[in-house]
Amino acid sequence: MAGRFYEDWKVGDRIEHELRRTVTETDNLLITALTHNPQPLHLDAEAASQSEFGRILVNGVFTFGLMIGVSVGDTTQGVLIANLGYDQVVMPSPVFVGDTLRGETTVAELKDSRSRPQAGIVTFATAC
Secondary structure (H helix, E strand, O other): OOOOOHHHOOOOOEEEOOOOEEOOHHHHHHHHHHOOOOOHHHHOHHHHHOOOOOOOOOOHHHHHHHHHHHHHHHHOOOOOOOOOOOOOOOOOOOOOOOOEEOOEEEEEEEEEOOOOOOOEEEEEEEEO
16 A cells, blocks of 8 residues: 555554564664664673573664654655654564564544645654
8 A cells, every 4th residue: 555645544543564574683783783883782692691681682773763664655655745753762672583573553643734735744653
């Protein structure tokens, strides 16, 4: 399904995204290297084994980016004017290599745009 225009949404609309992804060691290594994040919990199996998690944690930037990417095809692909921001990012559970992630998005708010009368602002609540 391609993205939807503002007038096609209703508050409470919910989409379970069909695209899923099993996280690999390469995913974690690449995002950690690309973001210059030297956190041993993401890179050092020995150090991570001594943590409360007992193994390497997947970098949260990967989880966040994947969550947004998985939602695009169902929400904004081809119709987005601009992404105005992210209000809150919460990571309630650790993600490990081998975990399969899935996402869902709910329309939390619809608001007419003051600066673009032909457009509106859709606020999504997305969970992964």
